[in-house]
Amino acid sequence: MATKSPSRRAAATPAAVAAPGVHYRVECADLHARLFEVTLTIDRPAAEQQLTLPVWIPGSYLVREFAKNLQGLQASQGRRKAPVLTQLDKCSWRVECTAGQPLVLRYKVCAYDNSVRTAWLDAERGFFNGTSLCLRVEGQTDAPHALEIVAPAASALPEGAAPWSCATALPPLKTDRHGFGRYLAADYDELADSPVELGAFWSGEFEAGGVPHRFVVAGAAASFDGDRLLADTKAICEAEMRFWHGDKVGKRGGPKPPIDRYVFMLNAVDDGYGGLEHRHSTALICNRRDLPQLGMKKSADGYVTLLGLISHEYFHTWNVKRLRPAEFARYDYGRENYTRLLWFFEGFTSYYDDLLLRRAELIDDAAYLRLVNKTINQVQQTPGRQVQSVADASFDAWVKYYRQDEQTPNGTVSYYTKGALVALCLDLKLRAEGRGTLDDAMRHLWNASGGGPVSEADIAAALEAAGGRSYAAELAAWVHATAELPLSELLRLHGVATLDDPSQPAQTLGLRVAESGGSVQVKVVLRGGAAEKAGFAAGDEWIGIELPAAGRKPAQGWRIGRLDDLALYLGAGKRCTALVARDRKLVKLPLVLPTGVTTWRLLAQDMGRVSKWLAPVAIAAAKA
Incomplete structure (x- = not known):
């Protein structure tokens, strides 16, 4: 595969950054054991130097206990007797040493999580975030930090494998043509916020x-x-x-x-x-x-989804990494950091990620409306939207959104999807009133805050500046309460009708299932649905149905391999007995299929008003 080599600029320490006093050397110690080795050198340690490893990574709101992967921590200081190293809690250590004399710590980190949140290492690829590998030197976190990344030995790579390269956004101090070498972070926060990719x-x-x-x-x-x-x-x-x-x-x-x-x-x-x-x-x-494929003429749905992800994360460059909750003005890496504003920082970003694909002309109006339609149906099919406000869902991200189970859809709502619909409603409301748009409010918030921490009061003030009136009532109803959003009314004002289509079998029944190999596994039973009324439970395997005798037809039993089989075997009937396996026991459940369960379908009826909303006016507004 052809590689376009990045251009290399002269590497030099930025003038505004002092020489680093904290140095990390990261080596791929054992590709097969998935072990990174880290050497941390502190030029001027305290007499009782404390060290901590973060328990979470900003942007992913779950305590992940990264210290569980750290092993073999050792301390040394020249030829003197080894300093006394004491573990204080799950992620903190104290080193008793000679103050002001270089202190060296060595340890390994097991890297086996192939996600974006932690660290990974094998014979084909390496990746890490600083929060997983780099101990924080307490008392020196605001000082410059140097990071040296060492290439794995050619002998450690599979036979015939291409040499590895290194990619990171950290400014280089001295690197080779493959990107290995020394980098500089202004402080620990920048180090923690700069992931590293390794491989061919x-x-x-x-x-x-x-x-x-x-x-x-x-x-x-x-x-x-x-x-x-x-x-x-x-x-x-x-x-x-x-x-x-x-x-x-x-x-x-x-x-x-x-x-x-x-x-x-x-x-x-x-x-x-x-x-x-x-x-x-x-x-x-x-x-x-x-991924896009050579010769691909039309963007496949999966590629559009990838472009939406790229758009979402890049929008965060402004909205959450600079504009951010006031509670995140300074991260506390040792515990949960709570905010009720994820509906804005994640939800509004989720609104704009697809909308900006349309403005970039990567999708058309019809494709954009299909994406909006999907988001609406996701929220409408979540009973938890009537239980918990999206502001409370933001606060509870640490224990609900990032720890989902079979009851999550019944007790909470996604601040991504519901937040995106709040943004949609505010944008359509502002446009209908004719004073401004949500774009104007976002830019006002950026300029008024200087691209820094904001509160909900700041967001409310930006909406008022854009619309010429207070939107406190809308925020109270849509963000802090569980009332249904006025989506149909607002979409109609912008040329989009909302139609009712027959629902799919899973939605009709109030189930979320996994179908594989002729087996139907129940994953979620939605609150108030027909399946809940029948007695279904998460973990059930739906084996079949029994139909009662009717007229000259005897009672019949059928094996169920997928939910679509219901329509085949029931015909116009609405009642049956479901046979499920639960804890290796066969259970019979009386099931009544409901009528009138529908799903939304958006239909563009006035393309002039739709286009005015989606592209030309929005782009023109950016010129102002």
Whole structure:
């Protein structure tokens, strides 16, 4: 696979950053055992130097206990007697040493999580976040930190394997042509916020808004069209820069974006999806089949999903990495950091990720409305939307959204999807009233805050500045309560009708199932549905149905291999006995199929009003 080598600039320590006093050396100690080895040198330690490893990574709101993967921690200080090393709690240590004399700590980290959140290492690829590998030196977290990344020995790689390269958004101090060497972070926060990709990955570059961007892809197949991915990603980046800063962004005399470099890191796997935002980069994971393929004429649904993910994480460059909850002005890496504003920072980003695909002309109006339709139905089919407000769901992310189980849809709502619909409603409301748009409110918030921490009061003030009135009532009803959103009414004002279509079998029954190999496994039983009334439970295997005798027809039993079989065997009937296996026992459940269960379908009835909402006016507004 052809690789476009990144251009190399002269590496030098930025003038505004002092020489680092904390140094990390990261080596691939054992590819097969999946072990990184870290050597941490502290030039001027305290007499009782404390060290901690984060328990979570910003952007992913779950305590993940990264210290569970750390092993063999040792301390030394010259030829003196080994310093006394004491573990204080699950993620903290104290070293009793001579103050002001270089202190060296060595340890290994097991890297087996092939996600964007922690660390991974094998014979084909390496990846890590600083929160997983780099101990925090308490008392020196605001000082510059140096990171040296060492290439694995050629003998450690599989026979015939291509040499590895290294990609990160950290500024280089001294690196070789493959990117291995020393990098500089202004402080621990920047180190923690700069993931590192290692391996024989594909790499390409483009410029957007005067800013160099790099895209690296690991695990792609031979059919991968890298040029297509670069072109489409560039269109997204340019659309988002115009959104925030106008058409003159990056041009002579125009506004400057808040970044001077950016790196996309994409891991293509057989089955996976997700992303994690950072200030100058993002880590992504997608299905290998969803990458653009050579000769592909029309964008497949999977590729559009990938572009939406790219758009989402890049939008976070502004909305959550700079604009951010006031509670995140300074992260506490040792515990949960609570906020009720994820409906804005994740939800509004989820609204704009697909909308900006439309504005970048990567999808058309019809494709965009299908994406909105999907989001609406996801929320409508979540009973938890009537139980918990989206503000409370934001606060509870640590124990609910990131710890989902069979009752999650019944007790909470996604701040991604419900938050996106709140943004949709506010945008349509603002446009209908004719004073401004949600775009205007977002830019006002950016300018008024200086791109820094904000509160809900700041968000409310930005909406009022855009619309000329208070939107406190809408925020109270849509964000802090569980009332249904006025989606149908607002969409109609912008030329989109909402029609009722017959629901699919799972929605009709109030189930979420997994169908495989002729087996129907119940994963979720939705509150108030026919399946719950019949007595279904998560974990049931639905084996078959029994039909009662009717007229001359005797009672019959049928094996169920998928939910679509119900219509085949029931015909016009609405009653049967479901046979399920539960705890190795056969259980009979009386099932009554409901009538009138529908799903929404959006229909563009006035393309003039639809286009006015989706593209021309929004782009023109960015010029103001």
